[in-house]
Amino acid sequence: MSKVKRKGIRRSKGEQIFTVFNYAFFTVLCLIMLYPFWHVVMMSFSSVEATAKGGIFLWPKGFNLDTYEKVFRDPSIWTGYLTTIMVTIAGTVLGTLFTATTAYPLSKKRLPFGKLMSLLVLFTMLFSGGMIPGYLLMKDLRMIDNRWSLVLPGLISAYNVIIMKSNFQAIPDSLEESAKLDGANDVIIFWKIIMPLSKATIATIALFTAVGYWNDYFSSVLYINSKDKWALQAVLRYMLTNTNQAMQSAGVTVTAVSNVTAATIKAASIIVATVPILCVYPFVQKYFVKGVMIGGVKG
Secondary structure, rough: OOOOOOOOOOOHHHHHHHHHHHHHHHHHHHHHHHHHHHHHHHOOOHHHHHHOOOOOOOOOOOOOHHHHHHHHHHHHHHHHHHHHHHHHHHHHHHHHHHHHHHHHHHHOOOOOOOOHHHHHHHHHHHOOOHHHHHHHHHHHHOOOOOHHHHHHHHHOOOOHHHHHHHHHOOHHHHHHHHHHOOOOOHHHHHHHHHHHHHHHHHHHHHHHHHHHHHHHHHHHHOOOOOOOHOOOHHHHHHHHHHHHHHHHHHOOOOOOOOOHHHHHHHHHHHHHHHHHOOOOOHHHHHHHHHHHHHHHOOO
């Protein structure tokens, strides 16, 4: 057998220029997006004198950990963490489960009025009841100042249902037909066949849901009256808008003598609220493209 020598495809000059421009553009875009966060991180570790002068923080100026000590001394940070962790775990587990159980029957052509139901799900992406009806509903359910009011309103997202539905439609019907010949019903097929084959999409939906619950602050402002039940993002918002009052209520004096200022407190609070959810991304990042692409095969 004669060996055929494979030659690389030569790119035209225009393609080479476009590739260089593409890499340069996205490198600059990446730096523009990353620097503000890096700036806040470095500022949170900097001294009072450095933050008072301002400027660009590429590294800590006068390394200082007093700010984090003061932030963690505030009990509202810990109660905010507790509420956010509880809400995120409950919302992610229940939201992913309900999204899957809603999308599965919608993905079947044999479902009576299936197209109408899918249209109604899509309709909620364009129109919603609004803030006041939502509040009145929570009030009628006697869930004002209850942590479940932070979970239930965002339990199912129409966008996530559509992605999950498209993923289920991409699974061959022959698998379900073979299982039914072996005596399996729809419940067994769903849990034993469909769900294991949809791990990538489920992980993607779970991450979308978890990030949404972690970053939600408006629900706490709207439905929660007691500050000890606020989510972490609502605590962060209060600290950013009322830094001195928030820290003084926690027994922390925000002065130059204590090597802590309002600017460093704000920076440290942002990092404390952001880093935990960032740590989740590396573990599920591999599912992102695969899950969304599988979910986008059919519409």
